[in-house]
Structures are given as C-alpha cells and as structure tokens.
Amino acid sequence: MSEYPRIAVCTAQIPFEYGGAEIHADALIQELRKRGYPVEAIRVPFRWYPKEEVLKGYLSWRLLDLTESEGRPIDIVIALKFPSFVIRHHHKVVWLVQQFRQAYELFGTPHSHFQDNPYDHRLREIIRRADTQTLAEAKRLFTTSRNLAGRLARFNGLQASVLPCPPKLDGLYHCDSYGDYVLAVSRLVGWKRNHLVIEAMAYTHTSARLLIAGRGPELQNLQKLASQYGITDRVEFLGFIPDEQLLDLYANCFAVFYGPMDEDYGLATIEAFKSQKPVLTFDDSGGVLEYVEDGVTGYVTPPDDLRQLAACIDRLYSNRELCHQMGMAGFEKVRPITWDVTIAQLLGS
Amino acid sequence: MTTETDIATEEVASVLRQLKQEIRRQHLRDEMECAVGVVAALIQAREVSQVNPHQPIAWPHWPEGIWPKIVALLQKVVRRLLRWYIDPLIAEQNRFNSAIVTALDALAQENARLRDEVRMLAVRQMDIATAQEPYRIRE
Amino acid sequence: MSRLRLAYFTPLSPLRTALADHSEGLLPLIAQEADVDIFIDEGYSPSNPRIVEYLNIYPYREFSRRAADYDLPVYVMGDDLTYHDYMHDFMRDYPGVVVLHDTEFQHYFIQRTWARGDMAAYQAELEWAYGPSLANAVMTVARAGQIDRVRGLFPLVERLVEWSRGVIVYNEFARYDLMKRCPGARVRALKYHFYLPEGFPAEVDVDGLRQRWSIENQFIIGTFGLFIPDKRIDVCLRAFKRFLAVRPDARYMLIGQNSPYYDVPGMIRNYGLEEYVTLTGWMDALEFTQHLCLPDIVIHLRYPHIGGTLYTPLRLLGLGRPTILSDIEILMEFPEGCCVKIAPDEYEEETLFTMLCYLAEHPDLCQKMGENARQFIQEYHNVARIARQHVEFFEEVVASPSKPSPQPPFHFWDDQLVRESAAILARWGVSDADEDLLQPIAAAIAALS
Numbered sequence: 056m057s058e059y060p061r062i063a064v065c066t067a068q069i070p071f072e073y074g075g076a077e078i079h080a081d082a083l084i085q086e087l088r089k090r091g092y093p094v095e096a097i098r099v100p101f102r103w104y105p106k107e108e109v110l111k112g113y114l115s116w117r118l119l120d121l122t123e124s125e126g127r128p129i130d131i132v133i134a135l136k137f138p139s140f141v142i143r144h145h146h147k148v149v150w151l152v153q154q155f156r157q158a159y160e161l162f163g164t165p166h167s168h169f170q171d172n173p174y175d176h177r178l179r180e181i182i183r184r185a186d187t188q189t190l191a192e193a194k195r196l197f198t199t200s201r202n203l204a205g206r207l208a209r210f211n212g213l214q215a216s217v218l219p220c221p222p223k224l225d226g227l228y229h230c231d232s233y234g235d236y237v238l239a240v241s242r243l244v245g246w247k248r249n250h251l252v253i254e255a256m257a258y259t260h261t262s263a264r265l266l267i268a269g270r271g272p273e274l275q276n277l278q279k280l281a282s283q284y285g286i287t288d289r290v291e292f293l294g295f296i297p298d299e300q301l302l303d304l305y306a307n308c309f310a311v312f313y314g315p316m317d318e319d320y321g322l323a324t325i326e327a328f329k330s331q332k333p334v335l336t337f338d339d340s341g342g343v344l345e346y347v348e349d350g351v352t353g354y355v356t357p358p359d360d361l362r363q364l365a366a367c368i369d370r371l372y373s374n375r376e377l378c379h380q381m382g383m384a385g386f387e388k389v390r391p392i393t394w395d396v397t398i399a400q401l402l403g404s
Numbered sequence: 405m406t407t408e409t410d411i412a413t414e415e416v417a418s419v420l421r422q423l424k425q426e427i428r429r430q431h432l433r434d435e436m437e438c439a440v441g442v443v444a445a446l447i448q449a450r451e452v453s454q455v456n457p458h459q460p461i462a463w464p465h466w467p468e469g470i471w472p473k474i475v476a477l478l479q480k481v482v483r484r485l486l487r488w489y490i491d492p493l494i495a496e497q498n499r500f501n502s503a504i505v506t507a508l509d510a511l512a513q514e515n516a517r518l519r520d521e522v523r524m525l526a527v528r529q530m531d532i533a534t535a536q537e538p539y540r541i542r543e
Numbered sequence: 544m545s546r547l548r549l550a551y552f553t554p555l556s557p558l559r560t561a562l563a564d565h566s567e568g569l570l571p572l573i574a575q576e577a578d579v580d581i582f583i584d585e586g587y588s589p590s591n592p593r594i595v596e597y598l599n600i601y602p603y604r605e606f607s608r609r610a611a612d613y614d615l616p617v618y619v620m621g622d623d624l625t626y627h628d629y630m631h632d633f634m635r636d637y638p639g640v641v642v643l644h645d646t647e648f649q650h651y652f653i654q655r656t657w658a659r660g661d662m663a664a665y666q667a668e669l670e671w672a673y674g675p676s677l678a679n680a681v682m683t684v685a686r687a688g689q690i691d692r693v694r695g696l697f698p699l700v701e702r703l704v705e706w707s708r709g710v711i712v713y714n715e716f717a718r719y720d721l722m723k724r725c726p727g728a729r730v731r732a733l734k735y736h737f738y739l740p741e742g743f744p745a746e747v748d749v750d751g752l753r754q755r756w757s758i759e760n761q762f763i764i765g766t767f768g769l770f771i772p773d774k775r776i777d778v779c780l781r782a783f784k785r786f787l788a789v790r791p792d793a794r795y796m797l798i799g800q801n802s803p804y805y806d807v808p809g810m811i812r813n814y815g816l817e818e819y820v821t822l823t824g825w826m827d828a829l830e831f832t833q834h835l836c837l838p839d840i841v842i843h844l845r846y847p848h849i850g851g852t853l854y855t856p857l858r859l860l861g862l863g864r865p866t867i868l869s870d871i872e873i874l875m876e877f878p879e880g881c882c883v884k885i886a887p888d889e890y891e892e893e894t895l896f897t898m899l900c901y902l903a904e905h906p907d908l909c910q911k912m913g914e915n916a917r918q919f920i921q922e923y924h925n926v927a928r929i930a931r932q933h934v935e936f937f938e939e940v941v942a943s944p945s946k947p948s949p950q951p952p953f954h955f956w957d958d959q960l961v962r963e964s965a966a967i968l969a970r971w972g973v974s975d976a977d978e979d980l981l982q983p984i985a986a987a988i989a990a991l992s
Contacts, residue, residue, distance in 0.1 A: 107980075107982075110968075111987055114968070118960075118964065177980065181971050181972050184972045185971040412989070415989040416982075418989070419989045420978070420981055420982060422961050423961055423985055423988075424978075424981065426961060426969075427969045428723045428975050430966045430970070431974065432696075432723050432724065434970070435696060436693075436696045437680075439693055440696065443693055444680045444683040444684050447683055447687040447689065448683070513692075524870070524871065524872055527872045527875060
C-alpha cells in the first residue's frame, strides 16, 4: 500500500472544451503521478448558462462526499476551478485558476451575461458569499497570479499566496532559433484579442509572419480579417497543434504574442519565456503583466494603438539579438516555476 | 383527470415548499447558534477576565526535598518584595480586561437589537398586516 | 354535525391575569355553538357571574375521570406558571388544542424545573428542543442569570406545540415564527376579540374618574397593565418629564399593578416626579377597562416582547383612545392611522417625547385616529365572528387525524437531500423569498423521482 497521501484533484469541466484550465488540471495530475502520488481526477460538468444552472452547479459540488472511497480515506483534495472549490473536505487545498468572473469584475460589462436586475444581483451576492465561505475553508489557498489574488482580496476579503502554474511540458521547452514569425497560442475567442495582432500585422513594414495556433469560435472572423487586410500570405491559422509540434513552434519563433483582456494568468507567457522568447502584450492584459516587463522581457503596448505593436514586431524582427536578450531575461524570470516547487507548496511538504 | 404534468408540477411545488421551510429553519438555527454563542462566550470571558496577581507557591503542599523547599521559600519572599511592582500592573490589566468585556457586551446587545430590527423589516416585507390603506391618515 | 364537546382549561376571574378576562369574553359565545365545560385550578372560586351561572366548572383533577366525555380538550396557555401549571401534564397526556397567548416559555419552564431544584429537567427540555450543543450553550447563559438575552430565540414552546393536535395564536407573526420552529404543526392565527366586561357602562363617567384621582383639569397621559421592564416605564417617565416643560398641566397615570422585579416607585422618586405621576395599583377588569377612557393620550410600549398579542392595546383602540405603541412584529396588524408607532431604537425616548408634544397640539388628529381605531377593531376584531372561528378550528382538529401529515401523498425524492441542500443554500444566504433561485433546484430534486 502506498505511503503517499491519496489525492483528489477537483475541477469543473465544460464538456467538449479544452483550454488553459483543463491543461492545468491534466498537468498537475500527470506530475503528481510521476512523483508516485495516488491521484484521481474528479470532474463534474458545469454550465454557467442559463443563470439558473449556476447555483445547481455549486450545490452539486457541495453535496459531494470525498472523505473516502471504497473504505479508504481520500487524504487531500486539491480544487482548481470554480465551483469545484466549494467541495467539503477536512484537508482542502485550493489552487485557484479561475473564479466566475462574470459575477465579479466583469459584472455590468458586455462580457458578462449578468444584467442589472434584482435576480442577477441576488445571484451574484449568493455566489460571492458561497465563494468566500468555501474558499476560507481551505487549509492552503493559492492563486496562479497576483491578479487573481488581488481580486480575491478585493471581492472576498481573502488572502491567497501566489503559486504560478508551470507549463504542462515543463523541462521540454527549448530555443532553436529566432525565426521569421510571431507565434500566438490560445483559444480563438474574442477576449483573447487575436484580431488585434492581425490588424497590427497590416501596419508592419518587415516580412514578419504571424502563426496562430488554436481552435475556437472566432476562427472564421479572424480569417476574414486577414483577408480584409490583404495579409493572408503572412498570417497562418494552424488549428490544434500536438505537443511536440508546439514545442518546435515555440523553439523557432522570434516572439510570442499574448494580449488577452485582463487574463488571470497566461500560461502562454510562461511557455514563451521557458523557450527564451520575448512576449508582446497589451497594457490591460492582467496577469501577463506580472511577467512581461516593457523593454526588458518583451513589449507592452496600448490595445488602441496597434501601430505601436506593429513597430515592436518590426523592431524585434530586425534585431534577433534583442529577441535573445529579452528572451533570456524572461527565462530567468520563470526559472523558479517548476513542478517540484509547485507540488511541494501544494502539499505543504 | 390528473395528468403526469400535473403530478410533476405538484411534486416540484412540494419540494419547493419543503426547501423554503428547511431554509427558514436553517436561518433560524444559525441565528440561534450565533446569538447564544456570543452571550456564552462573553460570560466565559468575564469569568476569566480578572487576573490574580497572587499565584500559589508551595501550596497546597510544599515540594519534596530540601532544596525545592528552599527555592519555594525564596520565591515567596521575592513575590512579597515585588508586590509593589506587580500589583499595580495586574490592576491595570484587569481594568483593561473589564473594559474590553464590557465593550464586547455592549456590542453584543447592540447586535441583538439590530437583529430585531432586521427581523422587523423582513416581517414588514411579508405583508402580514391586515388591510391598512383605508385607515392611513394622509397629510 | 353534532355539537362539539369541549373541555376548556383556563384561568378565570378573580385571578389577576388578562387571560381570564380574555376567556370570559369568548366562552359564552363559544358555548352557543359547542358544549363547553371548564376545568380550573384549585384554591379559588370563579367570580364572573356570566361564566358561573351558564357553564359547568370543575376542578381539574376531575378531568381524568371525565376525559372520554369530550371531543377535544382546549388549553389556554400563558407564560405565568402560577396560572397554568395545573394543565401542563394534561397537555401531554390528553393532546388537544393549545391556545398560546404567549409564545415564549423560558421562565415558565425554569420555574417549573430549575426553580424547584431540578436543573437536569430544565436541561432535558433544552436538549429535547434544541439538541445537546445548543442546550449546553443556553445552560451557560442561564446559569449566569442572563437567560433574558436569548429567551426569544429559545422559547421552549416547541414541546407544547409537539404535544398538541392544533395551536391557536393571536397574531400572524407568532404563527410565522411557530411554523419555522415546528413545520409539521397545525397553527391557526386568529384575532384577539374585542369585548367589554359585563357591566361596562354605555358612557364612562370620565369626569367622575378624574375627580376621584384629583386630576380634573389636567392633561392626562396614561399607561396600563402590569408594569414590568419590557413596558419601558423608565423611557416613558423620562419622556414625560420633558413633556412637563411643554405642558405643565400634564399628569401621568400608571394604571395597574407594579411587578416586584421592577422598581417603578423608585424610578418616579429618582426623576422627581412624585407630584406628577400616580401609580394606582391593581383594579378588577371592569374598573380597569373604564379607566382606559381616562387619559388624553395613552402610551403602551413593549420591547422585547414574548410573542403574544397585547390585549390592552386592543381594548384601547376599540375604545377609540389615541395610543402610542411600540413598532414591533406582534403589533404589525394594527395599522398606523389607528395609532402611532415608535421604533424601540436608540431614538425611542426622543421620538416618544416628540409624539406626545405633537398629539397634544393636534386634538383633531387624536380624534381622527380614535375613530379609525374604533372602526378597525369593529371590523376585524368582532367577538362573535372570532368565537365562530375558534369553533371552526376546533371542528377541523377533531375531524383530522391525530397529527397532521407532513408529507405530500406522492413523493420519491429524499427528504435528507432537501434538508442538506437547504442547509447549504441557507448558509450561502439564500432565503425562502428567493423563489426564482429555488425553483430550478426544486425541479432538479423532484426529477429524481
């Protein structure tokens, strides 16, 4: 019988979606198993629409009993994404990847389907109270970024330690060359703002190319945009990329673009720096800015002035040594972000 | 004729009734736990709020052995000699402790009053008053 | 349907309790629709001729022998053990309808157990009603002599309701509170009836009363009843003292009996009001009710309350007296416009003083309020209708099974799931008013069947 504690990793699953949060969960499970921990993934489907489903989703997690399985205790529960952290367990560790942002800082913006009406206000209030109470139960409370920790403090009055998430392929990232393309890796959804880098490409004066890896509902719109700007020869949509190819793409780009709107973390940034490549981002990209320092590890430009972004792309394209310098600076920044460190923190060892 | 839909609707209504009832009971239970917990804690705090400067030495029995007895005797002498210093400190601490417990008690009472006020507001919303409009005196 | 046969357990005059007065107003009318026998405590002879002449009255010990003769026992319960102890064991052994004039029984049970040297019995009552953990906490508070701070939340009424086949209360808030505590109970909220004692004159000789107390030309403020701390006489006296500066001709009549636990005479002396305040002492029901017509303005404060409807305010409003009441849940059903309500908050004294001044300056408002009050009571507190409602409830209880069934006839979902879900949702702040939020959850649980 194993002497290692039995661990359940809990995360909510949006069926047929596989993004950063899902990668994060899979990576954690894989790394725990590699180190000999008996670990099980507990995934419960969650739907955030219609709004009537939200409270049901919370309740279903709370009603679960993970204290033991087949007569043997489950020693530790690690919860990653809302609303899995509402689970009850005597040794709950929360490593918060995502909160239900629509009920928090996105409330009242076009990105939230919560409206300014009594029902939505009430639901929001209950979500907030449930989050606060159940997160406070955690023996250890971590977030993947200072951005998210700040939101927890502001909205829930809770202090969390920042524990960045190492990328799934940590240890395998490498740098082969600084080629002729900017790489963008993300789900193709509106708030990842890949449409802005496509527009910026139209303003560049060099032969820099843009490769976009990932799938999502915005693909057709982005393709139309590239065509509209007449840059289809310089913008390529790669779709879903297997890990090995992704490593090569990172290894040979000259820069990585990652400019989402107020992202909590931004795994792509870490992957870029692990591959020793500078990152291009926007000044409102949230957690990404905890790593990208303008002029040091990449460039930070305003999202409403894409000519600046274009100029940065041209500058890096024309100066591969600069790419290397910035990339190395980024690499040093993320050097401590490893799975050994992360798991030791999570398990308190 | 009662249809399947009627039965289903009736079942949902029944569960809803029971959910509401249980929620009311839980809220009441939480209120009871909180209220009595606060008062009980205050009572216990007041019981231990006064520190005694006179801690027992070699009491009720002297320790075994000659050297422990000599040490205990010396401790008693030192305690007496330091009384001029320690007693005022303890008195000040006790005054502070009393003040804190009194303040907490006052807060607890104010909290109880506010709880009553909140209950009153909730009851108003329930519209359990009889028809009042005809009797309102308008300016 | 043949007439119901009721065994009525109630205190009667000359016992000094308003419940006697209440029962004596109702019973003659109930007796028109049902056969009523009364079972009383030992040690006194009932004095109300209307009751004595027309109804059978028996010592309570005879009930065991006669129990089979009745369809339903009815127990008129208040929180004073002195008048209700005799019926306690009968409530347990012969379940019937309990008429709760109060809904808080902490002192009743303390007197019944702990004060008689049986602390374990008191603890057992607490444990039965609230579980061991809460019971221990309440015991800590009770041992320190501070039970009054939590008695409203731990009323110990649950046992009485559990024993009963039905419960009558006299305000909606009391019903709401009882249903929260005892969801399976059959509880009916009826109105307190308005009636005047036998011999009440068509026109009260107010001048004669004023002459008797030597207050012929004074502006009179009055407060009535048993003077206990909850009546907030200290607040009233302070407000009155300030009012004196505005109306030097004012006098304050405290018409009723002083409780030994509340030093009202001492307070009057401390405020230097001996010349301006009169404490009359106890009066019988007829004399007391006539005195209700004496003051120009009546103050009737009550905070905290113990859940029962207040009989004196009802009589005051029924007689059209301008009355200032506490704004509390049990008086919710008296509309503003029939009386003035003030909140028992930190501004209570200031508000009371302000209202006294305002009402003294606006006699037309006082008159209008009085007319409204009279009309309201006549419409909603009609004794004949209320007596009929009592009998209807008794008939309903007799026709029903012994205990009301808490379950619907068809269900397959797990009660435990509902309870657990409700506990979780309540902790997250969901209330019973959040129907929109609860509906989908109820549907999901129901769909499990």
